[in-house]
Amino acid sequence: MKFAVRSVLLTVVVSAGLVACTSNDASPDPLPPATSAPTVPAAVEKASLSGAKVTDSFGNVDFYTTVDGDTLAEVADTFELSAAKLAQFNGLLAGATLEPGTKLRLIPAPGPAIGAKGPATEDAAGIPTSYQVVDDDTLAGITYRFGITENQLAEANKVPYVHEQGNTYFIRSGHLIQLQKNPVDSRSGTGATVNNSFGQPIFYTTVDGDSFDSLGYKFRSTTEQLLMYNPSLSAGTPIPAGTKVRLIPGELPIDGARGTFTADADGIPLSYTTAAGDTERQVSFRFSLVDIRSANRPLTGTGGTWYEITDPPTGELVPGQTISLALNQPINR
Template sequence: MEKPSATATPTPVAPAEPAAAAKPSLSGETVTDSFGNPDFYVTVAGDTLAMVAEVYGFSEAKIAEFNALQPGTPLTPGTRLRLLPAGPGIGAMGPATADANGIPTSYTVVPEDTLAGVSYRFNVTNDQLAEANKVPYVHEVGNVYFIEPGRTIALQKNPVDSRSGTGKAVENSWGRGVFYTTVEGDSFDSVGYQFRVGTDELLQYNPALAEPIPAGTTIRLIAGELPLPGAQGTFTADADGVPLTYTTAPGDTESGIKARFGVTILAEANRPSSGGSAVWYRYLQGTTGELVPGQTISVSLDEPINKPGA
């Protein structure tokens, strides 16, 4: 008797995943700042607050708040929607200026401002703030540069020649430019924005420098040979002129040394070979960060100095 054929077990099929909702697209004009950050959007037929909010990464309620609207308000074509706060807010209560397009251009810091408040109000990142103000890092001068009451800070950068910035740069081990050889189209602004050094500093480090800057000009980007307050000592450098070691003088401080030589964290090049201290070099007793004079310390990660801690 013939056996009945086995019935094949059907292969289980996974339930279909729901199709991801397509992100809406917008065809209206976006008005951007000097960094390319979107600050305004001009609506076209069919746009909704919800669509605009999703495209630009906000909640509908937040876009409505920026524009003094209620969520769900129908949009008329040609409406210019703000994509950043309309005025002062927590952490950024001071006065600001704007250009003819409404793009914020400068801000005067008031007491109780915060860096987060300023960057949020004006839709710029910390790094962009540092670039606009031609300072190496957003936390400058004891972490108060951008929140020092009374200081007016730039929120945008000026246009620069598209040919600029392609010259040869010599950097130290911290990634900071030490020298730069210019190309056609370079200017105080283009060099300043790229290497985070202000025009006043460029002229201080390069007294003969003037605009227009001839192509092929080698510009010093750090103080280096020029003593600064808190860094009055002598230094050694490699064949390219990049500082390697520094011998402290009376009155020297870590902040002064870092400013003079474009150092990020001085301790990283001067870790103790033993002991529990963060650095091996010594401070004067009873001072606020003043170093003992006559110590030769490293200002280069490529050639660190490691000695037993004090």
């Protein structure tokens, strides 16, 4: 997917489990939180078979080449498939005898499937690499057709998850989605992380081998988002080891969170003064807060928060209020 800060775009960002839509001023506008349902898992090897295996970028086995003595039932059981499904994927009769050297598909045969009828690409080994969503597609159909889980699909696309109310972000006609991760350096991802009081990562210090891809897969943030949050970084240029990378908007005002904030010496946000049009959801998104209300509960009474809201359905806040962004430094009134 290609994005530009000054053009209309959609991005999903990892921040307290929230989804945000970025408009032409690079300011996110939220979508509902995820309620992912389990999907059909990709083929996972349960027992040892000695034949050659072809795996995808997540380690799912998509193809298996039989050796002498292998049976349809044994292969199916090993990779947690029914014998009928395995036979169907490979155009075999139920109970067929397997000849040594037979390359078996462990995912559905190429082509449209229920809930996933769009066109797909694959690499030279037959591993699905990308897919274009069409009308009436479902997450269950896509994950089943390509033998991956929803979490793996989310990681491949550098988003926290792929399901939200109505499937309006991920399942939209014409959307080209990735089915695999790009290779990353084995040294990547071992740098120091600074978390806020909610346990969410807000800064990461890079090490040799880190890249926009490795950071994106680890922290579920697209290259475009990382560039927005870190103006000193450049696309196509390696990230030097020792670079402190911001993983949240933070100093970048966004729609619904345009107020000012304070932070401690480590850059961890502590308090925030609301501006006109601010909402609970967008303030939480900007600072990666799991539950902003938990840091702003009244000392007495049964109310959820002490701060004032002008529009409860949208969570719009009264401007000029200073609220806590830190569990360990709550503001209780």
